[in-house]
Amino acid sequence: MKNDTLNVSRREFLITSTRAAGLGVGFSLGLYLPMSTTAVAGEWDELPSEGLPEIGAWVVIQPDDTVIIRIARSEMGQGTLTGLAQLVAEELECDWDKIITEYPTPGENRARDRIWGSFSTGGSRGIRDSHRYVRKGGAVAREMLLQAAADRWDVPKGECRAANSVITHQPSGRTVTYGQVAEAASELIPPQHVELKDPDEWQIIGKPIPRLDTDDKLNGKQIFGTDxxxxxxxxxxxxxxxxxxxxxxxxxxxxxxxxxxxxxxxxxxxxxxxxxxxxxxxxxxxxxxxxxxxxxxxNAKLDSAAIDQMLEEGLSSDKEVFVGNKAGDVNRALKGAAKTVEATYRYPYQNHATMEPxxxxxxxxxxxxxxxxxxxxxxxxxxxxxxxxxxxxxxxxxxxxxxxxxxxxxxxxxxxxxxxxxxxxxxxxxxxxxxWSREEDMAHGHYHPITHCKLVGGLDEAGNLTGLNVRISGQSILATVMPDGLQDGMDPVTFQGFHAEGDHAISYTVPNLLVEHAMRNPPVPPGFWRGVNINQNAIYMECFLDELAHAAGKDPLEFRRSLMADQPKSRAVLDVVAEKVGWGKPAGDGVHRGLAVVKTFGSYVAACAEVSVDDKGKLKIHRIVAATDPGHAVNPQQIEAQVEGSFVYGLSALLYGECTIKDGGVEQTNFHDFPSLLMDEMPEVETIVMPSGGFWGGIGEPTIAVAAPAVLNAIFAATGKRIRRVPITQQLAAS
Amino acid sequence: MATLNINGETVEVEVDGSTPLLWVLREQLGLTGTKYACGIGLCGSCTVHVDGEAVRSCTVPVSSMDADKKIVTIEGLSADNSHPLQQAWKELDVPQCGYCQPGMIMAAAALLNKNPEPDDEAINQQITNICRCGTFNRVRRGIHLAVDINKRGRS
CATH class of the missing domain: 3.30.365.10 (Aldehyde oxidase/xanthine dehydrogenase, molybdopterin binding domain)
Incomplete structure (x- = not known):
């Protein structure tokens, strides 16, 4: 692969050559807010970078060689702070053991014409949207440091090499540390062009490096907003x-x-x-x-029954219906089918319920x-x-x-x-x-939107899928939250996982396909909830495909594979999961398997769940094997943590997550009636990280979508019963 | 006025006796490592030790404490992360957002006080804290690793 050559804009040069004099004045609060364990008030520090030489916008170096890396996105557990620092450090050639990080302030970003880009941390975009310019930030700083060393020795910069925060003049063997030339480097004009490394040259990106933010989380020193x-x-x-x-x-x-x-x-x-x-x-x-x-x-009389009625109407209505994906002639295909299958699935409102209110x-x-x-x-x-x-x-x-x-x-x-x-x-x-109290947090969320979905599929004599009609009815997030994002009234986010192409494309080629959304917006505030609409759309698609495979008398893996000739990366993650779990071989006494695969947030993910259900309807999820192809994997051990964590969030939603409406408000008030998965329900998780290179997919959200359908399909394999309404725990016990 | 023994020190606090221990720790004493998340004793984010037992401090009125009851908070477990659980948590990168982790660590420490070598089943039964980030498998591995670290320390 050719090295990326990037232009450093004139405007950026003008801004970066202005020192960050305004950073952190007044009540500054960086990542390192030293609060002694008995202090009640009054102890906080300035940003670590205050008054120190800035080398490009992203890097500040202290005389003792400590490297401060600016992080624009927010750390909320997903590990982006460490991943973004790895990207900068890779190009900077600095000593990883001497890195600290800080958040520049939004006001400073505005004053400097958004020099740190977007601060938005959602949609699994932290790394995939900013990897290029943060790596560039590291490379610019490295070149400035090299130039400062070359100037000091009065030698050509090309004779100098940087590694581990030390610059060596190769012909003479002289060395100088980053800290020793930082001040001089900060006075230089940033280079017009920098080259980024080829992925095969990476030494920090791709390594399972420990997080930078763990220590203070082990002893109570980490300050959260509540603290x-x-x-x-x-x-x-x-x-x-x-x-x-x-x-x-x-x-x-x-x-x-x-x-x-x-x-x-x-x-x-x-x-x-x-x-x-x-x-x-x-x-x-x-x-x-x-x-x-x-x-x-x-809305004083609004309740869940009225909302359900509104959505049921949308399943067969022709009003306010938008088409998200269309191929061939689905009506003709269904009419001509040897066999048709129909099912309706339902997904409820759910609260985010962050631990910190x-x-x-x-x-x-x-x-x-x-x-x-x-x-x-x-x-x-x-x-x-x-x-x-x-x-x-x-x-x-x-x-x-x-x-x-x-x-x-x-x-x-x-x-x-x-x-x-x-x-x-x-x-x-x-x-x-x-x-907010927990009760206030439950009452005033911006809830995972509610949708219902009717699917009709047609099979030919040989059991091949010839037509598929997906009718979603329910709430649009964009219509309420970001109406500017609607396209002629259509909410494209509703079709996550059903798009013809792109980051959230459907994983299958169906010759006659129609995916529609009847927009029905009850007066309950919707919001983006980890995974967003892929959570329910993956259940709709992946469970219904299982139903079709069953109706066709085909193996769910082979039925899927037969529709994936044009989706080799999706098929690859599915194949790896099937192989690892031992698909086709016995799973153990009473243990049954279910599969799911999606492409979402630019990554390809698949999972196989192994479950058993006892005669009282009690579910045990024994193991989930999951594969992720995010293109480039910046920190594999953090990807593993995200995959495991996403299953807890996704399975909590599947098993228990429902906010019901009564008298115009949410009925649930705390974790007793909005439960979360606990330790004893946590399955063993085997994560396969298989970056195929050449693209940057998200990590925080994609795998959440495969947990629920994989488990639901395994429950069907175990019990012969389809559960089509989330959450499932009470239905399991009643069945 | 309440007299408390916290992390080995006796402190006097001017506070209404009905105030939960959690809020006395957080608001009167500045020990903010102990977290509020549910307020009804369900999630375990506020777990501290009272005489070595895990207690959910959000539901314990401070009037039920006295100078003889030894309260230990996350800040008192060890400030330098030298406790075997903290070492194990560090080695395995257990925390994600970290908000529930002080409670999680204190619950695990109380478990190890009673059962120095818990099996998975004992961990499943005794650690009932909620973690929305989903750190459970690393928590379980962390407890086992802490047992190993403990043994190495003794040998």
Whole structure:
């Protein structure tokens, strides 16, 4: 492969040659917020890079050779911080053992014309969208350091080589460390062109390197948003109208103003009330005691039955129907089929339920607004802060904090930031930390959208699939969250996994195919939920293919393979899984297998689940073998962690995940009625990472989609029964 | 006023007796390693030790504690990550987001106090903490590795 040659734009040069003087002024908060275990308030540090020489936008080097790598995307457990640092370090040729990282602030990114690109951390895009420019950032810094060393020795740069943070003048053997030339390098003009290494030259990319952010997570030192403490900080607990679309009518603050610690009771926007107190526990106690009157609004009588009815209508309606993929003539094919199969599947609302509930800390005065928060998109958090503050954008700043889980909840939605700023505005000069209770978090999610799906397939005499009609009915995320993303009213994201081509393409070639979406948008706020629409679409497609294989009297593996001649990478991951699990050979007493394969977020993934079901309907998932081809695998051991983790999230959804609606609000309130998979239910997971090179696919989300259909297909193999509604646990017990 | 023994130190706290131990640790004492996630004793993020036993501190009123009850939080397990569980967690890169991990580690430490060599079944039964990132298999391996580290330390 040819080396990439990249142009360094003139504009970027002008910006990078301006030192980052503004980084981290005021209440700066980098990744390394030193908080002693007994400190209550007042200890935080400036960004590690403050006042140090910046070499290009992505790299700062301390005199002791410590390398600070800027990370624009957010770390929420997925390991992107380490992966992105690997990309920079690969080109920088620095000593990996002397790396630390920091988040540049969204305000600084804006002031420097988005020199660090997008901060958005979702859609499994952290690495695949930015790998080129962050590697370039490392290469630019390396060239500047080499030039500084060459200048120091008055030799041609071409005679110097960099390795492990040491530059050697090869003819003379003289050496100098990065730290010794960093100051001089920072004064140089960045090179116009840099070359990126060929993948076969990589020494850091592709290695199972330990994460950079583990130590503080083992002893309580890691600061999450909930842990932030600032001098004079007050705490807020909040309650918004439990009915979607409802409003706050009134509250009787006199009943709680005398309670311990209570400072103020405030209206927050149109629909919420917050109690501000010295401690959060005091605030929440007072909030519980506060008499509140709601105007429940137009959805006061909405329930799950009404939503189901709305979606069922869409399964056969011709109104508001969009076509996502079409080939041949499906009606003709189904009419001419020797055998047709029909089934309807249903997927519910689900909450993200991050372990760390929503929170943000805000400090507002008439000429400045600062926000500290766990966010998957610092720039979106900044916009929310600006909009709520009433101040111009250059008077606002957001400091990102590690997330106690994101899963999509903290990316497109910053309702918690809007609220925190709104509250802080009513207490000028006092930092206020807003923390949602778990119950508030359950009541005010942006839920995995609800859809139903009717599938009709036609088989010829030989059992070949000749036609497939997929009719999805249900909620569009984009219609509510990002209407600008609709295409003539159609939501392309709804068709994830069914597209004709691209990152979320269908894994099969079906001669006559029609995939449609009847858009039905109940008034429950939808959101991007790890995996997004591939979660249900993979169940629809992969379980129905199993039904078709069964009807055709064919082996589910061979039936799939017969439709995958044009999808060699998808077939490759499926074949590897089948081989590893021993498909076709006995699985052990009472143990049965099911398969699933998808292409999504640019990666090819497949899984085989092994399950047993006892006579009481109790499911045991013994093992899942999973293969991933993400093109390039930056850190294989972190990919393994993501695959295992995605199964916990995906299987929790399959087994238990449902938010039902009653009286216009969500019925579930905490983990007792919205359970999550526990240790004793966790299957053994064997992960096969098989990067085939030449492309960059996502990691955080793709495998979540294969867990549920693989398990469902294995349950059918074990019991002979198809379960077509998620979640499944009660249906299993009843069957 | 409550008198508590936390991480080997006796401290006096001015607080309403009904306040859960979790919030006294977090808000009065600044020991924020112990996390709030469910508030009803279900998820285990707030797990601490009281006299060596794992306790979910979000449901324990501080009035039920006294100076004789030895409370250990994640900060008291070892500040330098030298506890065998911390070493094992480090070696296996167990945490993802890390929010539930202090509780997870404290639950595992209490298990090892009682059962120095737990098998998978004992781990499954005793570690009932919720982790939405899904670290369970590495947690299980981490507990087994900590047992090995413990043995090596003694030999």
């Amino acid at each position: 932030l403490q600032l001098p004079g900080m007050l705490n807020a607990a909040i309650k918004a109208c439990p009915t979607f679309g409802g409003r706050l009518k009134s509250f009787d603050e006199k009943k709680v103003t005398g309670m311990p610690g209570v400072r103020k009771v405030v209206r927050v926007g149109e629909d919420a009330v917050a109690v501000v107190a010295d401690t959060w526990w005091q605030a929440n106690q007072a909030l519980d005691a506060l008499p509140i009157t709601w105007d429940h609004g137009p 929503m929170n943000a800390t805000a400090l507002w005065s008439k000429d400045k607004c600062e926000v500290w928060c766990p966010t998957q998109n610092g720039e979106a958090a900044l916009k929310a802060a600006v909009d709520a503050s009433g101040l111009p954008v250059d008077k606002c700043e957001v400091y990102k904090i590690h997330l106690g889980g994101g899963f999509g909840r903290r990316g497109a939605f910053h309702d918690f930031v809007t609220q925190a700023v709104n509250i802080a505005k009513q207490l000028p000069g006092s930092p206020v930390k807003l923390l």
